[in-house]
Each structure stands twice: as C-alpha cells, then as structure tokens.
Amino acid sequence: IPVAPFDLVLFGATGDLARRKILPGLFHRFEVGQFPSEARIIGSARSAMTPDEFRAQVQAAIREFTPDTPTRGTVLEQFLHCLDYVAVDARGDAGWAELAGRMRPDVVRAFYLSVAPSLFAGIARQLEHHGMATADARIVVEKPFGRDLETARELNASLRSFFQEHQIYRIDHYLGKETVQNLMALRFANSLFEPLWNSTHVDHVQITVAESLGIEGREAYYDQSGAMRDMVQNHLVQLLCLTAMEPPSKFTPNAVRDEKVKVIEALDPVEPSDIARGQYRADKGGDGYLDHVGDPQSRTESFIAIKVRIANWRWAGVPFYLRTGKRLRARVSEIVVQFRDPPHTIFPNVGPVHGNRLIIRLQPDEGITLRTTIKDPGPGGFRLAEVPLDMSFAEALGADSRPQDAYERLVMDVIRGDQTLFMRGDEVEAAWAWADTIIEGWERSRDQPYPYDQGSSGPEEALMLMHRDGRRWRQIG
Numbered sequence: 244i245p246v247a248p249f250d251l252v253l254f255g256a257t258g259d260l261a262r263r264k265i266l267p268g269l270f271h272r273f274e275v276g277q278f279p280s281e282a283r284i285i286g287s288a289r290s291a292m293t294p295d296e297f298r299a300q301v302q303a304a305i306r307e308f309t310p311d312t313p314t315r316g317t318v319l320e321q322f323l324h325c326l327d328y329v330a331v332d333a334r335g336d337a338g339w340a341e342l343a344g345r346m347r348p349d350v351v352r353a354f355y356l357s358v359a360p361s362l363f364a365g366i367a368r369q370l371e372h373h374g375m376a377t378a379d380a381r382i383v384v385e386k387p388f389g390r391d392l393e394t395a396r397e398l399n400a401s402l403r404s405f406f407q408e409h410q411i412y413r414i415d416h417y418l419g420k421e422t423v424q425n426l427m428a429l430r431f432a433n434s435l436f437e438p439l440w441n442s443t444h445v446d447h448v449q450i451t452v453a454e455s456l457g458i459e460g461r462e463a464y465y466d467q468s469g470a471m472r473d474m475v476q477n478h479l480v481q482l483l484c485l486t487a488m489e490p491p492s493k494f495t496p497n498a499v500r501d502e503k504v505k506v507i508e509a510l511d512p513v514e515p516s517d518i519a520r521g522q523y524r525a526d527k528g529g530d531g532y533l534d535h536v537g538d539p540q541s542r543t544e545s546f547i548a549i550k551v552r553i554a555n556w557r558w559a560g561v562p563f564y565l566r567t568g569k570r571l572r573a574r575v576s577e578i579v580v581q582f583r584d585p586p587h588t589i590f591p592n593v594g595p596v597h598g599n600r601l602i603i604r605l606q607p608d609e610g611i612t613l614r615t616t617i618k619d620p621g622p623g624g625f626r627l628a629e630v631p632l633d634m635s636f637a638e639a640l641g642a643d644s645r646p647q648d649a650y651e652r653l654v655m656d657v658i659r660g661d662q663t664l665f666m667r668g669d670e671v672e673a674a675w676a677w678a679d680t681i682i683e684g685w686e687r688s689r690d691q692p693y694p695y696d697q698g699s700s701g702p703e704e705a706l707m708l709m710h711r712d713g714r715r716w717r718q719i720g
C-alpha cells in the first residue's frame with residue numbers, strides 16, 4: 244500500500260550510512276510499490292553537486308548494496324527520478340533558503356539527520372529559521388544519542404526547542420529488525436508463552452550480540468565509546484525491554500514506550516563483580532585492539548558481559564545476562580529464555596531433565612527455536628533427547644521473499660507517522676542514567692579490560708559470570 248506523498252530530506256546523503264543502508268532501503272520500498280508518484284527524496288550534504296551528479300552517486304550505491312535482479316536496472320532508472328539534491332552548510336547559512344524553496348506544501352515532510360550529533364542542533368535551528376519546521380514535519384536522528392545522560396539531555400533540549408516530541412524519531416535500528424518485532428508478536432499474540440514469562444517459570448535470560456568484525460574505519464569514535472556506549476545502552480537495553488516489559492494495553496507508540504521505560508527504571512544498580520569487560524588482543528594473524536586504536540594505554544572495552552537484575556514483581560530473582568563484543572567467533576544475535584528444570588524426574592536412569600529453552604535469533608538466520616525434550620526414538624530402552632521445534636522466518640515466508648532490512652521499515656514508519664519503533668526522549672535518558680552509573684564505576688577504579696583472543700567467545704571472566712551461578716552461556720555460532 245503506498246504511503247502518503249512526501250518530501251524526505253536526507254542530510255548526510257553522501258555518507259556511509261546513507262549509501263549502505265538508507266538509500267538502498269528506500270530503493271527497496273520503491274521497488275515494491277510503496278512510493279506514491281509524488282514522493283521525493285532530497286539529498287543534502289556539504290559538497291556542491293548537481294542533482295544529476297547526486298543521482299549518479301546513488302545509482303552506484305544501489306548497484307553496490309542491493310542484490311542484482313532482472314528488474315533492478317529499470318526500477319533504478321525510475322527511482323532516480325524521485326531524487327533531488329541541495330548542498331547546505333550545516334554550520335552556516337549557505338544553501339538553506341534554496342532548500343526551503345524546494346519543499347512542497349501539503350505533503351508529508353521529513354528531515355533525516357544522518358550526520359554527527361554535534362550538527363543536530365544547528366540543523367534543527369536552520370529548519371526552524373527558514374520556516375521548514377512546520378507543525379507536522381518529522382525529524383529523524385541517528386545514534387549515538389549522546390555519550391551520557393548530560394549530553395543526551397542537551398540533545399533532547401535542543402531538538403525540543405524546534406520540534407515537539409511527537410515529531411522526533413530517534414532511531415535504534417535494532418527495533419526495525421524483523422525478529423525484534425516478532426518478539427512482541429510471540430509474546431502478545433500467543434497464549435502459550437505469556438503465562439510462563441515470569442520468575443516462577445524462567446530461570447534466566449541471555450542476550451548476546453556477537454560480532455566477528457572489529458572496529459574497522461571507526462577507531463576514533465569507538466575508542467571514545469566502547470561496547471557499553473556503542474551497543475549496550477541502546478541495542479541491548481532495547482532487546483532487554485522488549486523481552487521483559489509488561490504487555491502494553493494497546494500497540495500504540497506511547498503505550499509500548501511507557502512499558503519499556505518502566506523496565507529501565509526498574510533496573511538494579513550493577514555490582515562491579517557482575518561486569519566483565521574485555522579487549523581483543525593481538526595474535527599471530529594480526530594486530531589487537533590497542534594497535535587498531537593506536538593507543539597502548541586505552542582502557543576502552545571491545546567486549547562486555549554484564550549481569551542485570553530487574554527489580555519488579557515479574558522478574559525478581561531472574562538474572563538477565565547481556566554480552567556483546569567485536570572480533571568474536573561468529574556474528575550471532577540472539578535472546579535465550581531458559582525455563583526452569585522440571586521439578587521432578589519420573590524417568591529412571593535418564594540423567595537430569597533440563598528446562599526448555601526458547602531461542603529468538605535476530606541474525607544471521609532470523610527465527611525462533613524451542614528446545615524440547617522427547618523420547619529418543621527407536622529401541623534401546625527409554626532415553627531422552629533434546630530436539631528443536633524450529634521456525635525459520637525465511638522458510639515460513641518462502642524462499643523467494645527478501646527479508647526487510649531494519650532501515651527500510653523504519654524510514655517508512657517515519658513517513659506513516661508511527662513512532663512505535665523509535666525511542667522516546669525519556670527512554671533514552673533513563674537508559675543513559677543507568678549506563679552512566681556503571682561506566683562511572685569502572686572509570687573510578689581505572690580497571691583495565693581483560694584481554695581475549697580474536698575469534699573466541701570473549702574473556703574467561705565473562706564465562707565465569709555465569710559459571711559461578713551454575714549456568715552456562717549458549718555457544719556463539
């Protein structure tokens with residue numbers, strides 16, 4: 244179904260994220276017929292360029308970052324007609340009047356700031372100054388949304404001087420991932436799981452976002468951030484919220500976000516002994532983290548595991564173990580809900596019977612698996628075996644369907660005016676308030692992260708975090 248006609252201004256249109264994700268995402272939505280004929284994307288960046296030069300750049304990006312299909316060439320030609328370009332100076336006055344002149348009245352108006360956060364305030368001010376920040380305009384901002392509570396508050400305050408909260412779309416691209424939304428469907432559109440989704444039946448939850456890649460090309464940013472700021476404060480906290488939140492009364496942006504904020508506010512302070520930070524070391528194959536950032540003294544973590552407790556009725560006594568890191572053995576993101584062991588075993592001589600395990604896989608192959616115990620088929624006495632009840636989304640949707648990328652869904656939600664999958668200002672601030680206390684703890688102690696081997700599962704200390712509780716991480720990959 245096509246969305247309403249729109250003008251989407253993409254600031255940072257020549258940047259990496261725009262080329263790799265945003266423009267290819269928009270192209271895919273165009274390809275499936277979601278663009279109305281009056282849709283327009285106005286690229287904007289500092290470089291002086293004609294609209295035709297911009298179209299040529301976009302054409303190259305789409306060729307590079309979308310799969311080749313028999314129709315891609317023709318569709319791409321048509322897509323390029325939607326594109327325009329205006330150079331603006333985000334720190335000065337050049338180009339803004341021209342941009343304002345290109346905007347059409349009576350169409351949805353969205354400004355996507357795929358630029359450094361230090362430019363957010365200046366751009367918002369210019370949009371207001373040139374009459375573009377109309378009451379129904381939308382502004383979209385990328386992470387990092389601040390580097391602590393104070394800077395997040397400043398960003399919120401500067402955006403709110405020109406736009407109201409219902410106009411501000413803070414992207415966390417994890418919320419656009421298919422399985423993340425499926426988590427809500429799984430919990431709230433099935434009667435099977437929700438009655439078991441609490442401390443009576445759940446032993447613990449594991450959330451892993453492991454990456455095999457390192458910090459290539461982003462050394463300066465990453466060394467100022469580390470895994471806690473780069474991944475935990477946003478993506479892992481979001482996954483935690485969707486797993487742990489109470490059912491919202493309706494599937495509306497504020498009802499969902501109210502419940503997420505309550506989870507963040509219920510997070511207990513984390514003891515230093517419940518945190519394991521790591522840094523990948525040099526090995527025979529190449530340099531380590533310290534070489535990559537060019538600072539032998541860096542104490543920034545490229546890995547973190549953390550045991551979190553949610554102090555509320557539903558989750559009292561149920562630990563949530565989070566971990567994320569770079570240069571690990573595989574790229575895997577998953578949420579594991581481990582149910583408690585059956586209270587009693589009636590089968591003699593079969594060994595312990597383990598609780599069921601629900602595995603919600605975000606990537607690489609999105610799907611949901613429920614590990615169940617059955618009788619090992621065949622003769623040879625009564626033995627038990629664990630088998631997965633598997634649902635792969637690719638299979639369920641049919642082999643030909645291409646899963647939607649997070650960005651393509653999120654950008655279209657902006658045009659539709661649906662904020663459900665975007666972070667609200669108070670939510671971001673609550674997540675920072677929690678993260679800040681943890682970061683301050685290790686900054687005060689000046690602890691060095693534990694070294695770990697590249698291609699491993701992280702430092703030994705992260706394994707110990709669970710071992711000492713008599714539990715084990717699910718293997719990465």
Ligand code: BG6
Nearest residue numbers: 386416452454473474478576606
């Ligand atoms: C980004 C982080 O937000 O998410 C990156 O800044 C990380 O460091 C990336 O690599 C992971 O996203 P995805 O979708 O590839 O899991």
